[in-house]
Amino acid sequence: MxxxxxxxxxxxxxxxxxxxxxxxxxxxxxxxxxxxxxxxxxxxxxxxxxxxxxxxxxxxxxxxxxxxxxxxxPQLDPTQIPMAAPVKQERVAYLLDPIGASRRSLTLRSADALIRTCRWALPYEYQAVNLPWVPPFLRKHDGLVLSxxxxxxxxxxxxxxxxxxxxxxxxxxxxxxxxxxxxxxxxxxxxxxxxxxxxxxxxxxxxxxxxxxxxxxxxxxxxxxxxxxxxxxxxxxxxQHDWAIGMKFVIDLPPGADLEPGTVFHTFGYPEPEIFGFMYVHPGRIASLGIFVPSWFDNPVRTAYRYLQHWMMHPYLWRYLEGATLRSWGAKTLQESGRxxxxxxxxxxxxxxxxxxxxxxxxxxxxxxxxxxxxxxxxxxxxxxxxxxxxxxxxxxxxxxxxxxxxxxxxxxxxxAERARDGFQRGVVTGLIGMGLTGLTGGRINLRGRSMPPYRRLPTVERYYEGRIPPAEIAKLRVECAKKGASLSGALMDQAGWPAIPFDGKLLVSHQDALLMGGKVQAPAGYADHVIFLHPAVCQQCDVRICIDACSGQAITPGPEGVPAFDREKCVYCGACLWNCSKPSPTNPERSVVDFRAGAGGLHSAEN
Amino acid sequence: MPIPYQIVVCGSVVPDPLQTLEPITTPAGPALKNELMLPAVLDPWAGHALFEAANLAKQHPGSKVWLVSVGPKAKLQQVMMTVAQKVPFELIALDGPASGFAESAEIAAALAGAIQAIPGLDQSRLFVFGGWESASRGAGTTMQMVGELLGITDQFQGVDQLTVRPDGSFQALERVEGGKHQVSACSALPALLGWATGNLPEPPNNPQVGMLNMRTVMPALQRAKPVKVANDGVAFASVSLPKQRRATKIVKDLSPDAIAQEIVEWIGKE
Amino acid sequence: METILFLAHTETDGSLGKSALEALNAAKSLAAVLPGSNLISGLVGGDVQTAANQIAGCASARFLGVVGPDFASSRYSTDIVAVEALARAAAATIVIAPGTARWNRVLAGAAQRLGGRIDTHATGTTAADDQPGITRWYYRQRMEAVVQRTRRPWFILLDPGCGEPWTGAAGQVQVELVSPALTDANRRTTVTGLRAPSADQQTIRPDARLLFVAGAGWTKTQPDGKPHPKEAEQLILGFLAQSKASLGSTKSLVDLSGEGQAVLKFMTHLNQVGQTGSTPRHPKGLSTCCHGEEPHTVGWRFINERRAVNLNPNCSWAQGKADVLYVADAFAVMRKVNALLAEKA
CATH class of the missing domain: 3.50.50.60 (FAD/NAD(P)-binding domain)
Known part of the structure; x- marks a missing residue:
């Protein structure tokens, strides 16, 4: 044609x-x-x-x-677009760890202790500090909150x-x-x-x-x-080395949640220091909220869904969210290399x-x-x-x-902006300082950091959990998870002290419920699988298999002979498998051994 | 020589079946919360009717398929972008409600009026198709009324199979109780068929079909006549979601054998 | 003041079926609570005397009948004439009928012909402030409404299984025959018979005590990393054979089967419950490998006792929809269930 x-x-x-x-x-x-x-x-x-x-x-x-x-x-009237609202107020908050399970550096732990000690002198509330001032480069005033x-x-x-x-x-x-x-x-x-x-x-x-x-x-x-x-x-x-997965809910806020449409929250510091959060309030007591899990979060069993739940339950947010109901759920890759x-x-x-x-x-x-x-x-x-x-x-x-x-x-x-996030290659604190410097100097001063493909960054599980979970315990969990066909990330988070999620069937629901009730994921028959493990031999040798833990829809599971299995009916097309993979392609070291092709279906919600 | 059929399919849009629905009360009666935000699809059984119509038309050169649809214009436009890729048809759009709470008799009158206005309809070659029920009202009443208004008294509902014969007669298989089909033969047209699922898979998307259909879809939407539904004489005393939640006992620690034992005992209890 | 016509057709043996007796009970109850109302029975069939005698004790003011070979079978073109004639003869303001395939086909047309209105799939009748009303569901059983109407005649089709059947003394009644005129145009359609799968292949059993729902999990990769569709098929069919349960399924599973993939070939779209499938009524339901999301659970709305077997304890079945959720591998459970049933037999 x-x-x-x-x-x-x-x-x-x-x-x-x-x-x-x-x-x-x-x-x-x-x-x-x-x-x-x-x-x-x-x-x-x-x-x-x-x-x-x-x-x-x-x-x-x-x-x-x-x-x-x-x-x-030029004549845009936000009231004509469902869920649109002009930005009314913006807040940026640093979230402390109310549980003690977060993997924080010594620097951060010291900063947290200092904040707690001096909280009477700070804009401190609900285990968080509101930044007294939103840096101009982060402001979205005159902007819109949109679905x-x-x-x-x-x-x-x-x-x-x-x-x-x-x-x-x-x-x-x-x-x-x-x-x-x-x-x-x-x-x-x-x-x-x-x-x-x-x-x-x-x-x-x-x-x-x-x-x-x-x-x-x-x-x-x-x-x-x-x-x-x-x-x-x-x-x-x-x-294109830097990526993030954004995972979000759209919710009905509970009756009485006193948040004006157009209210914008951004958070950092929790559930892990590398994970950023956001909440945008739409008209009609609806809110979009979620987290970004970046590729420089060096957890080789990183997952987004459970972190999202812990983030929502942080007291700073939970005061608004308790009693809320899930409407929609989704996930998406963000290209973080920018320019x-x-x-x-x-x-x-x-x-x-x-x-x-x-x-x-x-x-x-x-x-x-x-x-x-x-x-x-x-x-x-x-x-x-x-x-x-x-x-x-x-x-x-x-x-x-x-x-x-x-x-x-x-x-x-x-x-x-193009070098604004380089500092994150060296750590969260360096990254935040670097971003601030870039933003406040109009890009004239930047902190350096060498960007690497995700697979070159990832430590072993044992290394990541060093000092927190002994290697023998990790080995035991590996065997148990393999036997049950379960992913390792949940077991490791439990072991690291993250509490179980108290499912309420409304907002705190299982990952599969979020997928089906929130994302309403579909996969029409008659199409080829679109996630392909290009080099099965490489997968067989892989002891990380981050693709399984990082999969936003639990569509990738342990498969026969060590090659992960893919279930199209659960794929939300976030593409996280593509860049999370810990093994370089034998033919192109800038690519991984996962291919992400054209495919049909996916999310069935238009509220995201 | 194969008969060139004229097949008029009635079908509207419904919320994508996967969406969570909640009723609200408006001055005009019950409606769905955020109805305009809900993704919509062609009513599934009407969709089967359309695919069956297209299949029949394909087998009988010279046949033509119309899709007559009452729905909010913006939603019809959106849904047509998916449907129009599937099979060739000419759209006749009516700008009105697609709500399950809209009175079927009034929708039927609008549909029948639009069908009667199609130039050159020949009763001896006419099939009127639709879904046997909608996924919105779920009543299975509109098509029969359309048939009555058009004077069609050979009507079949829950049709899963249609076999046409060269002499103009046909055989229809309708769903009846107990997973069975009633087999009927009809000697002549016109006839009206409310389809269940039929036996055809959903056709693939065909870009050429899409391009062809769009020549009539957009003009049809632009000239869509408004349809007012008054819901005359109907009062909804209440519309509510089922509230009953069960106290679910979650049995985690029984062996499969013990669970099997429990299930067998439970099944056996009167 | 309403004239309530209880409208029924005979079964092949000339009697009235259970769903007709349920509708009679509802019609009688409504007549009893609406002041000044009276009940008339209208029967259609090859011969209606047996049926009329069967409900002799129902306190119907009149027994009207349309009979003859033309009315023995379920056909729109003659049924509509019969229904129109009966409604006119009774001067009915409300017509209550069972929601059989036969009446579902024709009564909407009859309402149109008589200038009335119709509600189908009603689950019950109400009478508030002496105003009749019905309960029925919208959007594939997602929400329940109470509907009242001022327009008459009002046709109400009651879904089978929603109420208790009328029971009462049989007797001998005088049926007033109504003889509507038919022409050749009413006889263009001929009912030639019923087509049904052979008894051992029939998996839809509306009168079964148990609905067994098989979800898409049966075709998924099992803990050994492989799917086992053959064993799934054997387990499901084996269970159905022994338990005489009716089989329901989810859209995704019947879609897969319909497209010739190597899974559960015995499934057809007729098995689908919920979403765009049926919402059967059974005393008990056992769900296996189902997730229980809303479009599917609507298929369970009218199952009284519900149990489920699923590997995921946090599945939304655990959130107030099933009475018991067994967290287990359905393959292992059903293997044992089949073995136990075989022992019992």
């Missing part, structure tokens, strides 16, 4: 692109502003394919400065009602179509296959969609973006936008607005090329799109 522009992934970047583009494809009299090459006489045929089962499934809740979004919708799911549904309705753009959900894109170094479109996923991808009942091979321009906005773990990176490599000096993870932004026949194109600002922790802005910049460039009849060559796209991006606030602020 031939179209003019084929787009991959309907996230905020594509929202910005299609919003801007769709407004200018027709003249006021309804005739084409520019003519399609694929369908002469018509306006350009623009098709966007989204992997998830519907628009807005599987994207996350945010607080955003919304500069780029407001530029696209990205609801926002993207709203955007989707806007762009589709223009009649010039089609957005097709539940249509995963398998690969780019490459002719030499030219991208000529995409190939959709095969349907009607068995789990191994072999043709089965109702087989329909993935259709080729040929287009003059392929717009890739498939996010940090998007399969098309990664395949292009494999083919073209990253620009000299860039890397330094930038791939080649344009080539012959293709462009990159959004988070996967390195637009996230790792100092301000802002990604949606930047992604949106890159989309609008591309749309302006594309319209310029269409109207002047110039082809989508690398050179023209560099001139029309990349130049716009380079001269924009996205690039300027991304440059300031």
């Amino acid at each position: 031939n179209v003019d522009i084929v787009c991959v992934g309907f996230g905020p970047a594509m929202g910005g692109f299609l919003t801007t583009l769709s407004k200018q494809l027709l003249k006021e009299d309804g005739t084409p502003a520019v003519e399609s090459v694929a369908a002469p006489g018509m306006p350009p045929q623009v098709i966007c394919y989204e992997r998830a089962d519907d628009l807005g499934f599987g994207v996350s809740g945010v607080v955003t400065p919304a500069r780029g979004i407001k530029a696209s919708f 990205m799911g609801q926002f993207m549904q709203w955007v989707g309705a806007q762009v589709m009602s223009s009649g010039t753009v089609q957005v097709w959900p539940s249509t995963p894109v398998a690969s780019p179509l490459l002719e030499g170094d030219r991208v000529v479109g995409v190939r959709l996923i095969d349907q009607g296959t068995d789990k191994q991808g072999a043709p089965a009942d109702g087989f329909m091979p993935g259709m080729d969609i040929r287009a003059a321009l392929t717009v890739v906005g498939d996010g940090p773990v998007g399969t098309i973006g990664r395949q292009l990176d494999e083919h073209f490599g990253l620009p000299e000096g860039n890397h 330094r993870g930038e791939p080649h932004l344009a080539g012959n026949g293709y462009v990159r936008i959004g988070e996967g194109s390195g637009s996230t600002n790792v100092l301000t922790g802002s990604g949606v607005d930047e992604a949106w802005a890159t989309g609008t910049q591309l749309a302006e460039g594309v319209l310029e090329l269409l109207k002047s009849g110039r082809a989508f060559t690398k050179e023209n796209l560099e001139q029309a799109y990349v130049r716009r991006r380079r001269t924009s606030w996205v690039e300027h602020e991304g440059r300031v």
